[in-house]
Amino acid sequence: xxxxxxIYIAGHRGxxxxxxxxxxxxxxxxxxxxxxxxxxxxRSQQAVADFFEKEKPGYVFLAAAKVGGxxxxxxxxxxxxxxxxxxxxxxxxxxxxxxxxxLLFLGSSCIYPKLAPQPMKEDYLLTGQLEYxxxxxxxxxxxxxxxxxxxxxxxxxxxxxxxxxxxxxxNDNYDLNTSHVLPALLRKFHEAKIEKKxxxxxxGSGNPRRExxxxxxxxxxxxxxxxxxxxxxxxxxxxxEDLSIQELAEMIKDIVGYKGKxxxxxxxxxxxxxxxxxxxxxxALGWKAAISLKDGISEVYxxxxxxxx
Numbered sequence: 001x002x003x004x005x006x007i008y009i010a011g012h013r014g015x016x017x018x019x020x021x022x023x024x025x026x027x028x029x030x031x032x033x034x035x036x037x038x039x040x041x042x043r044s045q046q047a048v049a050d051f052f053e054k055e056k057p058g059y060v061f062l063a064a065a066k067v068g069g070x071x072x073x074x075x076x077x078x079x080x081x082x083x084x085x086x087x088x089x090x091x092x093x094x095x096x097x098x099x100x101x102x103l104l105f106l107g108s109s110c111i112y113p114k115l116a117p118q119p120m121k122e123d124y125l126l127t128g129q130l131e132y133x134x135x136x137x138x139x140x141x142x143x144x145x146x147x148x149x150x151x152x153x154x155x156x157x158x159x160x161x162x163x164x165x166x167x168x169x170x171n172d173n174y175d176l177n178t179s180h181v182l183p184a185l186l187r188k189f190h191e192a193k194i195e196k197k198x199x200x201x202x203x204g205s206g207n208p209r210r211e212x213x214x215x216x217x218x219x220x221x222x223x224x225x226x227x228x229x230x231x232x233x234x235x236x237x238x239x240x241e242d243l244s245i246q247e248l249a250e251m252i253k254d255i256v257g258y259k260g261k262x263x264x265x266x267x268x269x270x271x272x273x274x275x276x277x278x279x280x281x282x283x284a285l286g287w288k289a290a291i292s293l294k295d296g297i298s299e300v301y302x303x304x305x306x307x308x309x
Contacts, residue, residue, distance in 0.1 A: 001227060005058025005101065006033050010042060010091055015171040016106060016164075017063040019219035027223070033057055037064075043086040052094035060095050060103040061222065062088060062144075066137075069178045070271070073134040084140035092147050096157050103159040104226050105148050107141040107234065109275055110134050111163060119278035122163075122234050131272060149232045158230055162222060165238035165277045169215030169300060182212055185249055186297070189256040190305045199261040200253070203268035206246030211238050211276050214296040217289040224287045238277035239289040255298050 001007075007024065011017040012034050021032065033055045041047050042064055066083040073080055088105065095103045112120045113128030125145070130138045148159035166180065173179045174187045185202065192200045221237045229235060243251075249262050 001029070001059060001102075003029055003031065006031050006055060007059045007061070008033050008055065008057035009061045009063060010087075011062075011064030013171070014063060014067075015167060015169055015173075015215050016218065017061065018171050019169060019215035020061050020063065020222055023216065023219035023223050042090055043083055045086075045090055048090035048094050049097070052098045056098050057095075058101045059226065060091065060100050061226075062091050062103060062105045064091070065106075065141075069180060070133050072178055073137055074132075077136045080134075081136035081140055084137060085143060088140070088144040088147065092144070092151060092159065095159070096151050096155055101158065102226060102230075103148070103157070104222055105144050105159065105161045106222070107145060107161060107163045108137070109163055109165050109236075109238075109277060110138045111141050111145070111234075112275075114272060118274045119240065119276040120236070121278040122236060122281060125234065145234050152232050160225065160229055160231065161234040162225060163234050163236050163277075164218045164221075165211045165213050165236070166275070167213055167215050167218055168296065169218075170303065171215075172300070172304075174304070181210065181245065182248065182252075182297070185252045186256070186301055186305070189249075189252050189258045190301070192260060193256055193258045197260060199263045200249075200258065201263050201265050202245065202249050203265055204245060204270040205266050206249065206264045207244055208270045208272065209242040209244050209274040209276065210248070211240075211242040212248075212293055212296075213237065213239055213289060214291040217291050220290070221282065221287055224285075225282075228285060235281050236277040236279050237282060238279045239293075240277065240279040240283070242274065242276045243293070251294060252297060252301075255294070255301055 009017045012021055064087050114131040116124045145161040148161050151157040151159050168182045172183045174183045188200050
């Protein structure tokens with residue numbers, strides 16, 4: 001990557017985009033171009049075309065997306081499909097038109113079939129049915145991967161696709177109605193400690209297994225791949241290890257210092273039994289996650305709930 005070239009991070013205020021920005025700044029990159037969603041509607045063909053023609057970025061990190069938990073995904077199915085298709089189509093097309101040197105497209109582990117063998121290898125894509133509740137979002141992301149490959153094939157564009165596992169870190173979402181499991185549990189245990197509640201209720205049996213990656217590790221992998229990976233298809237970003245929701249809850253309870261009981265509500269859905277990424281492709285390139293889960297959660301808890309308290 002040339003430090004003289006402009007870098008455009010689409011979605012720079014989100015957990016993913018802000019982590020990539022921090023990582024690049026740490027390495028001395030300063031030539032960034034930003035637009036908030038109020039300043040640039042990425043769903044608008046004309047607005048995105050005008051932006052790219054004016055700014056002509058050399059490198060693009062496509063982290064902008066309409067995202068949400070199970071409820072939002074299932075309720076706003078049309079919006080999740082339309083908005084994400086439009087965002088990525090406009091950014092990818094105009095990156096080609098304006099001669100962007102390299103684009104990195106960020107997807108999600110939900111692109112894999114609901115019952116994919118574990119751990120999930122990159123070539124399991126499109127081998128089975130998707131999870132119904134987030135199917136529109138997953139289909140949009142699959143289209144983005146295929147779009148990057150098509151532009152590579154037809155136009156010779158160096159557009160790559162990465163699929164991170166479950167992320168956590170600074171700028172995460174802690175709204176109990178829309179957040180994912182790790183930030184939701186952090187908030188639940190913290191509030192139970194403050195309010196001296198005798199128990200914390202956790203949805204499901206506690207048996208499903210999940211993998212978690214700190215956003216700063218994800219950003220480090222993205223910058224590494226922007227420099228070292230130039231292939232078609234997709235590449236997983238993860239730690240290659242998982243734990244049960246029960247183990248996660250116990251770890252968070254310990255970190256928060258909550259003394260009450262954990263109660264699992266088995267009447268609530270468990271979701272997919274296991275979601276673990278196969279990261280052998282990334283490991284073979286020489287990259288490995290550096291932040292342990294316990295250290296990462298401890299840091300997030302301290303900064304979010306203790307420093308700001």
